[in-house]
Amino acid sequence: MRRPLYLIQEAFVNIRINRTSVMIGIITTAFTISCFGLFALLYGNLKNLAGTLQQDIEVLVYVQPEASDKIVEGIRQRLEGEKAVNVLSFVSKAEALKEFHQQFPDESTLLQGMEENPLPASFVVQISPQFQESDSIEAFAERIKQFPGVEQVRYSQDWIDTLALLVSYFEFGAIVIGLILAVATITIIANTVRLSFYLRKEEIEILRLIGATGSFIATPYVIEGALLGACGGALALVLLKGVFEFFLLEINASGWFSGLESVLIFFPFQTSLFLVLSGMLLGCGSSIISVFGLMRVRNEAT
């Protein structure tokens, strides 16, 4: 029990001796992890947004103006028989006109000169969750286009697909940037730990002289690196939370993208923990790379 305690104490001694470099190391590590975290946050939210939009996807089935009630009823019955249909509602020509006036009160005058209501009746189809894949929706739309009395089928899949593509680009970008920043973090922590090592070179020589093994000498530096990485990760988390909250406030204040704030999410607890643990693991790895290369016992001791 005494030996582990000694090694932990020595790690804190290293941090105290080398505190300026350690602080710089923590801050730079925090910034590099923040950059990755920002990308991951953006990616997570875009993915979440894409998922939400996909869930709310609606297919609008416009009925031909001359279609009789019988044909309209026929369309309804066939749609109700479709497995892809989750919720089905009908918007008559009169309801469509009413909605138009409600949604575009300033443009109401556009329809004043017309004798007949030009807006078509339509069915609004909410798609069942198991049919929300792009291919399924497309196949469904193609099928109902063939129904007698159907004028046009519209759905907002195109830009949802674009969003999905964007998410996949972000996924790739997050991996690439994550790798680049991991290398940067390893370099920063490795140099900080190496500096600690050189500052205590004489002590290390003494330890070697009296029979300390390489792992005994290296362990405090590995602990130092792990603490540095974990602190960097935690600080990055705080920074990201600050930026996220600031962004939400800005959205609310500006009034743009209203409703977006309810969709945006910060990292869940597990991801936050993962971020801190990643910093810790990077710190451990950096220290091991940095210190074990200096562990030669021959030609070093006095």
Added chain:
Amino acid sequence: MIQLFHVSKFFERCTALHDVTVRIEKGECVLLTGPSGAGKTTLLKLIFGAEIPDEGQILVQNRNIARLREADIPYLRRTMGFVLQNFKLLPKKTVFDNVALPLIIQGVSRADSKRKVGEALKAVGMNHKHTSQTGVMSAGEQQRVCIARAIVNNPIILLADEPTGNLDTVLTSEIVELFKTIHARGTTVLLATHNQSVVEEMNGRVLHLQAGRMVSDKGPAA
């Protein structure tokens, strides 16, 4: 205990040791003498595995130093004690912490450590200063602490490289007395010095080195 067979060591353009053959038995007190640059420190470094001989073989406790894996060297060193001219103590740590260090490395329990450190400090007359920081101590006191650290784990061999190099005559005599006491307990002592008074007071076997060669090997005076 320690055997050197035709050992040579070269550093770039100079020969530190040339064809040295010597056998040191268990419990012997051996004084390694010679002027600066004669090869005394190199010989000690070879014995504790900090250097590898370029020629010849070294056996320490029947282990061939040249063939010893790096990972095994710390375990060899744990059977030895070291006393150096510049003490090599941790200045910001207390006397107790410095002396206890070899025991912490070996994973000795706190209670055993306390007992062994107490005994070692008592042997060198420093038990009253166990809470003092070594950085503020006199040279004589630091050397005593260094000796306590060297003997705390009851080493089989005690190696000392110019242990009185930084001390005045009075302190030198006190340190020599300590070495004699340690030797009297049965520890093999190998002490490198160019101080003739130390050689005379220790009254051990004297190996004289000159320009890397062993030029004489004399037993203790009767």
